[in-house]
Amino acid sequence: MTDIDLYTWATPNGWKASATLEELKLPYNLKPIDINSGIQRSPEYVAINPNGRVPAIVDHSSGKLPIFESGAIMIYLAEKTGQLIPTDVAGRTRVIQWLMFQMGGLGPMQGQAHIFYRYFPEKIPAAINRYQNETRRLYGVLNTQLEDNEFLAGDFSIADIAHWSWARIHNWAGIHIDEMPHLQRWLAQIEARPGCAKGAIIPHATTYNQPEDDGQEAVEAIQSIIGR
Numbered sequence: 001m002t003d004i005d006l007y008t009w010a011t012p013n014g015w016k017a018s019a020t021l022e023e024l025k026l027p028y029n030l031k032p033i034d035i036n037s038g039i040q041r042s043p044e045y046v047a048i049n050p051n052g053r054v055p056a057i058v059d060h061s062s063g064k065l066p067i068f069e070s071g072a073i074m075i076y077l078a079e080k081t082g083q084l085i086p087t088d089v090a091g092r093t094r095v096i097q098w099l100m101f102q103m104g105g106l107g108p109m110q111g112q113a114h115i116f117y118r119y120f121p122e123k124i125p126a127a128i129n130r131y132q133n134e135t136r137r138l139y140g141v142l143n144t145q146l147e148d149n150e151f152l153a154g155d156f157s158i159a160d161i162a163h164w165s166w167a168r169i170h171n172w173a174g175i176h177i178d179e180m181p182h183l184q185r186w187l188a189q190i191e192a193r194p195g196c197a198k199g200a201i202i203p204h205a206t207t208y209n210q211p212e213d214d215g216q217e218a219v220e221a222i223q224s225i226i227g228r
Helices: 012-024 070-081 089-119 125-147 158-167 181-191 194-199 216-223
Strands: 004-008 028-032 056-059 065-068
Touching (some): 056 070, 065 070, 070 089, 089 125, 089 158
Antiparallel strands (some): 004 056, 056 065
């Protein structure tokens, strides 16, 4: 029996959970939550994730424990297996601080950049510039960190998975990273990992890396990822 149920859809936060599961080689039952249908607001799903967002998991091996918030899911899975996060205080703190950098910085800022650049019914240049510039600044912080480090926090960790899940679709928010060679190197390196590559097509492949494609499914998916 597979102990973990994964409730997810094809969004950056969803990829954080699926890529973590794949990297850890943990079997799971895939429970697609089609955010275009509104099922994420159903009483059954809200009982698992009160915020009505993806992803969420239920671990049946821990008494049907429901866990929501992508970062919390990643920490739980890493600690459950003893992988992708160090056990020493200093190492664990390095990983957690970079994970929080994504949760409180890159995710919310890039999510807003997506909306104002691509989908907001009124073009508001000040808002577009504000969120694109802040997202670009955050990418600069990552690029600097990666100049002398192969990964963000020592060995490959959940911090890398979290940032990669968002950075891989930087074009969608109109953000260019041509002048950030260390970030580009790291992105290609993470993308080439089988676990991350598989996690990025769960529950299905997307066209987020092709900004010219404005398919309705992609539109609805992007609109759902403003929260962490």
